[in-house]
Amino acid sequence: MPDDHFLGELPWLARLPTEDRQALAHRARLRQFPAGTALVTEGSVADALFVITEGRARVVVSSGTGEEATLAMFGPGEPIGEFSIFDGLPRSASVIATIETTALMITREAVIEWVRARPDAAVAIIETLATRLRRTNQRISDLSFLDLPHRLAKQLVTLAALYDIEAATINGSVRLKITQGELASMLGVSRESVNKQLNVFSKQGLITISRGALTLDDIRSLREFS
Amino acid sequence: MPDDHFLGELPWLARLPTEDRQALAHRARLRQFPAGTALVTEGSVADALFVITEGRARVVVSSGTGEEATLAMFGPGEPIGEFSIFDGLPRSASVIATIETTALMITREAVIEWVRARPDAAVAIIETLATRLRRTNQRISDLSFLDLPHRLAKQLVTLAALYDIEAATINGSVRLKITQGELASMLGVSRESVNKQLNVFSKQGLITISRGALTLDDIRSLREFS
DNA sequence: GCTCGACGATGAAGTGCTTCACACAGCGTG
């Protein structure tokens, strides 16, 4: 049985009584997703909610012509697919594990039933949706106000904060396991542009580039640049 | 006292029992906002939720350098500031009435108290947040996949659908009361670019341009173009 | 062990949008 301890650590559930969390944990099943596989696929009907326990996943939409844009990145503790659960509409995006990922899966009926009986839980969910909406709005304003160099710097700093929890933080520098193509998809620009700007940062000594990964050497400078 | 009838017509409240709606209406106060005035201002603390009864408002964020981007447009029936109410964080954007607008104002405490006692209401709010999140995500993917002409066409069609409810729909054509500058701010491009593309549409006979307004003459063509 | 695909690097050419500069029309107001 999936541990209730984990659910207890989630900020958005922490203040609920233990018995409530247990009731939810009771109905959850732990599932594994190898890197590159989809937790949910665009267009399908929402039949479950996921909570990542380990790993990382990205939310992607794809255009008609095969391009894809990354809407968000999720790490441990973050719920996925909350809203498709509630409004019953087909999933508006796919969620793909970028690395080996495990997630708690809770069926739609279980969640709805659980929430209906617990107003406080509903408020908790409203809050997560609220912060998500804030983030998304922030992204839109970034897209319209900031140029590539600043968006890239900001994204790197944000990712660093996300990774910080688990990834190796050696001597103030953070290593991000991410490809330039993935970054491009997050920023809404071409892979080549990302590459060129990364090399600029690299020459400034802010980062070092390696295959499939980046090391942020001077996060402070990156942050104040962004 | 603000009418409960109006609340009853809101899709996201319609299925609640009348007494619940009345309880909410009881705590609401009707307020007027002349065109150009702010219902809420960026950075302030959220102390109330608004539901537009008449008029229209746009959600704007402003960059440091005075530019502004429009995140969303809201018409009658749509709740504003739901999430700042719940997460307690300062408002992340301003909401400005584009035309004379009246809205029901309900204090933060009243809403929270009301929701806590009504799980179904919470679910209703979750649903509105969900659809809003969908819209926002859609916007991001539009921003990264579509160029100006297509985004513009799409925006016009969307606005037409919004206005359709109330505005004059004469002979299949819809008149939008909006300036080119406002459109530019919604699309994240310059006013000049919007102007040029509008003239292209105009020469194609799809729209006619007038001061402070547009008339969509061939919505079907616009829609299939977008 | 060799091939193939994914990833990174880089330059040249093209383009979509911006910025700037200005001109003009409608409309409210002193």
Add this chain to the structure above:
DNA sequence: CACGCTGTGTGAAGCACTTCATCGTCGAGC
């Protein structure tokens, strides 16, 4: 009525990013 403000119209120049083309490199799989 003249003035100013707001909104529209338009061209020239600039630039940020794209597209295309090519190359090197690493790692995985037959």
